Amino acid sequence: MKVSAAILKKKTIDIFKKYKLTSKQAKISADIIIKAELVGASSHGLSRLKMYINRIKRKLINNSPKIKIKKISKSISLIDADNAIGFVGGDIGIKQAIKNAKSTGIGIVAVKNSGHYGLSSFYAEQAVKKNMLVFCFTNAPPALAPHGSKKSLFGTNPICFGTPTGTKVPFILDTSVSLVNRGKIRLAAKLGKKIPKGSALNKYGKPTTSAIEALEGVQLPIAGFRGSGLAWMVDILSGVLTGGNHGGKVRDPFDDFTGPQNVGHLFIVFKSNLFLNNYTSRIKQNIRNVKKLPKVNGIKEILYPGQSKFRIYKKNMKKKINIPKKILRDLNDL
Numbered sequence: 001m002k003v004s005a006a007i008l009k010k011k012t013i014d015i016f017k018k019y020k021l022t023s024k025q026a027k028i029s030a031d032i033i034i035k036a037e038l039v040g041a042s043s044h045g046l047s048r049l050k051m052y053i054n055r056i057k058r059k060l061i062n063n064s065p066k067i068k069i070k071k072i073s074k075s076i077s078l079i080d081a082d083n084a085i086g087f088v089g090g091d092i093g094i095k096q097a098i099k100n101a102k103s104t105g106i107g108i109v110a111v112k113n114s115g116h117y118g119l120s121s122f123y124a125e126q127a128v129k130k131n132m133l134v135f136c137f138t139n140a141p142p143a144l145a146p147h148g149s150k151k152s153l154f155g156t157n158p159i160c161f162g163t164p165t166g167t168k169v170p171f172i173l174d175t176s177v178s179l180v181n182r183g184k185i186r187l188a189a190k191l192g193k194k195i196p197k198g199s200a201l202n203k204y205g206k207p208t209t210s211a212i213e214a215l216e217g218v219q220l221p222i223a224g225f226r227g228s229g230l231a232w233m234v235d236i237l238s239g240v241l242t243g244g245n246h247g248g249k250v251r252d253p254f255d256d257f258t259g260p261q262n263v264g265h266l267f268i269v270f271k272s273n274l275f276l277n278n279y280t281s282r283i284k285q286n287i288r289n290v291k292k293l294p295k296v297n298g299i300k301e302i303l304y305p306g307q308s309k310f311r312i313y314k315k316n317m318k319k320k321i322n323i324p325k326k327i328l329r330d331l332n333d334l
């Protein structure tokens with residue numbers, strides 16, 4: 001069924017407020033959830049709303065957090081998000097990192113006691129809009145087996161890097177380190193769809209295209225041991241360094257109700273003129289050099305990361321969003 005983004009956003013805000021999130025928390029969360037739908041990342045959109053509400057109902061997401069920001073230096077801050085919904089922990093974290101970077105050139109902010117915050121790119125975009133470069137890291141519940149192990153431990157731990165490009169369209173590389181992000185597998189399981197070959201093993205270690213079997217088994221990382229190493233790096237930066245859970249201890253938000261997730265995030269933001277005054281012309285030249293390369297058959301344009309999502313967003317802004325009946329039913333139940 002097709003519904004306008006404005007109506008969906010209002011419904012989402014109302015649902016969060018019904019479960020006693022403040023208006024501000026509800027708005028931040030709904031903005032990010034609906035934007036995920038608008039960029040075509042429905043795996044991180046409304047299909048997760050029921051999960052967030054389940055955790056609020058069980059007080060595993062704190063609807064009245066006392067968030068503490070500890071200033072370590074003018075550039076560095078540590079935030080204890082007090083188990084706020086992850087969108088709020090992430091939003092406060094990136095805003096603090098931007099503020100620190102404005103004052104000293106670089107802002108490094110660690111967030112602990114946070115939760116699943118959706119797409120990293122939405123936080124990165126905030127820094128890029130201020131003409132800054134940015135890295136965002138967050139860890140996630142066990143999904144990937146470390147290289148050489150039979151058991152999953154690392155999350156799909158996304159790596160996100162953003163930079164201004166001197167145009168309206170930011171460069172934002174925002175990628176899971178699994179071949180397929182877990183949200184897409186969860187959504188496929190919910191909608192009874194298959195997942196791509198080679199992206200997961202079942203619980204007996206055999207390749208599977210069943211989303212349900214993949215959730216019971218392990219997902220495979222990008223590029224073998226290299227992807228496993230990247231997942232580990234993100235776990236260290238988001239968890240070990242920040243005070244967040246790590247080493248397989250981040251709880252699965254969908255089915256582990258034994259405590260809050262305590263996800264960690266790390267935001268590193270810096271000004272584009274730290275070393276040179278002509279970053280904008282240099283990045284423009286860099287992108288031009290790549291884009292003018294000869295293309296393989298079937299490719300009309302070489303895109304930089306973030307470009308396709310930006311186009312999907314612009315297109316979807318003008319029309320209604322297609323929401324599967326199952327997801328709308330969840331929304332109405334809530």
Ligand SMILES: NC(=O)c1ccc[n+]([C@@H]2O[C@H](COP(=O)([O-])OP(=O)(O)OC[C@H]3O[C@@H](n4cnc5c(N)ncnc54)[C@H](O)[C@@H]3O)[C@@H](O)[C@H]2O)c1
Binds near residue numbers: 172175180306309
């Ligand atoms: N919060 C969490 O715990 C969590 C965990 C995992 C993933 N995520 C989020 O899930 C989202 C989706 O991850 P994903 O791995 O499925 O991303 P993806 O595979 O859709 O895209 C990965 C990157 O490739 C770029 N890209 C896509 N097509 C391209 C093309 N034709 N040419 C050039 N670049 C292209 C995209 O812009 C993006 O930067 C991310 O936003 C990530 O932050 C969140």
